[in-house]
Amino acid sequence: MAESKEEQFLDDIEQAEAEEQSVIFDDVVDTPEDEIEQLRAERDALQDKFMRALAEAENARKRAQKDRMEAENYGGTKLSRDLLPVFDNMKRAVDSVTEEQREAAGALIEGIELTMRELINVFNKHGIRMINPEVGDKFDPQEHEAMFEAPVPGTKAGEIIQVSAQGFMLHDRILRPAQVGVSSNPG
Structure with missing residues (x-):
């Protein structure tokens, strides 16, 4: 069974402490050279223990910083x-308005358009960008979702022939792919 890094680290600390205890409580000291050697061994064990604790603290700091950044960017x-x-x-409401309706209820429709623009500004402020493919663009499975395929004369296979809905990205992650129709013309 593989031990995690934390368990291995704790085992190493316990082993270093046991070695340290055996060095400290060893009552047989024959010569000053033996005592110096024991002190060096104790120093090395403590230095190793300190370096491991320092490395673990740095790793914990880096993990916490990464987690904080991900929560900040993708928490919403x-x-x-x-x-x-x-x-x-x-968007559907604004797109469906006729000229007659615009003349009759211009202020209401203008209010809807302003609200929609403000929503887009809030999206941009929080790192949400629109994926707005055009008819004739090449289909990209990373950003587009093919809703249907149809052979349309004058197009190449894999070209977008209709855009059903815009897609959106949050920083570098897809929130929703753009929904498109794709040409299936051979060659």
Whole structure:
């Protein structure tokens, strides 16, 4: 059974302490050279113990810093995902407005557009960026999700032929891939 680094470290400390005790309580000291050798051994054991404790403290500090950075960058992932449908609905509302509706309820529609822009600004402030593919772009499975494939004349296989929904990234992680239709034309 493999021991963890922490268990190995604790075993090493116990062994060093046992050796230290045997050096300290060894009542047979024949010559001054033996006493000097025992003191050197004790010093080396204590120095080794100190260096191991120092290395472990540094590793713990680095782990804590990494955990803090990840929590800071990705702690709001769930909330961010929950806000994406709000953006989608607002975008659909703005996209569905006709010119007649815009003339009749211009202030209301302008308010929706301003709210949507503010939501995008908040997303940008917190490291959320939009993945906004265009028709004709090459399909990228890292950022896009193919919702369907269809043979469309004049396109190449793997080209985006329709964008159903924008995708979003939180720093370097995908929150939601862009939903697209892809051409399946051969050659």
